[in-house]
Amino acid sequence: MKMFFRVIFIIGLIFAMIGVAVYLLDRRIATVLERAPSENVDYIAAKHFTFTDQSSLRGWEEKLLARKKTNYTVTQFKGKNCIKAESDSSASGLITKLKLPYDENTFISWDWFVERFPDKKAPEVLNEKKEFDFAGQFYVIFYSRFFLKNKAIQYVWANNLPVGTYDRSPFIGNVKIYVLESGPADDWKHEERNLRKDFKLLFGEEPEEDVDAIGFMTDSDSTNSTAVTYYADPVLGVMDLSGEGKQPEKKREGSTFSNKFLSILSGKNRRHEK
Secondary structure, eight states: OHHHHHHHHHHHHHHHHHHHHHHHTTOOOOOOOOEEOOSSOEEEEEEEOOOSSGGGGTTOEEEEOSSSOOEEEEEEETTEEEEEEEEESOEEEEEEEEEEOOOTTEEEEEEEEEEEOOOOSSOOOSSOSTTOOOSEEEEEEEOOSSGGGOOEEEEEEESSOOTTOEEEOSSOTTEEEEEEEESOOSSOEEEEEEHHHHHHHHHSSOOOSOEEEEEEEEEOTTTTSEEEEEEEEEEEEEEESSSSOOOOOOOOTTOOGGGOOOOOSSSOOOTTOO
16 A cells, blocks of 8 residues: 555656646756855855745645645744744655756755654664654755656754764665754754765765755654754855856756656655555
């Protein structure tokens, strides 16, 4: 039964992406040049998401992965405009489709803060389906000509796993899970990730395809508990190591959004799994 609903979920995403592809045929995401602060390098942002009111969620699609949806609302918290994710035995995520041509210095950054962790009874692991809940999850999904071969990095804020722990998803091998934060924090945590380096570490090979989508999720359905996390200021772009500034270069002719399909958000569809 779980496999049936997982297949239905994937098929549904395929048809959703076909609709988006028709609309976005030959249309490129506009590049807005802006610099993000860093002590060592400059960042050229291709896309910067800000959450000022509920209309900021236009362009983000919610994907239901259990009986109940996680509640996502725009708010202010600890001095930042952000998304508050409240999960009550629920699992759903927000994703947005975009195109960021591959560059060896492609980066993603964001801020997040976990207020409440899901209540796990067993020791926390990454590669088992039981109690597979994380308060904070951020996804980067890469293009594939064949939807079942999409690769994705799932960054997580764990309850108590060591930072730097990584493993394959227990639901699909093309998703790699990487622990960036662990346990309670007093304030926002800021992440800046070089996607080439992370991809090579997790998959053992160089990335060759563009970023197709990003997303985030807070879930607690597998533990039948609650979780609360805040997300702010996702930025995608290219690290400018020269200090002169540049725009991401187009990877190849004909690599349009029209033939891209988002195959998974987290690799699990647990609707009716309880």
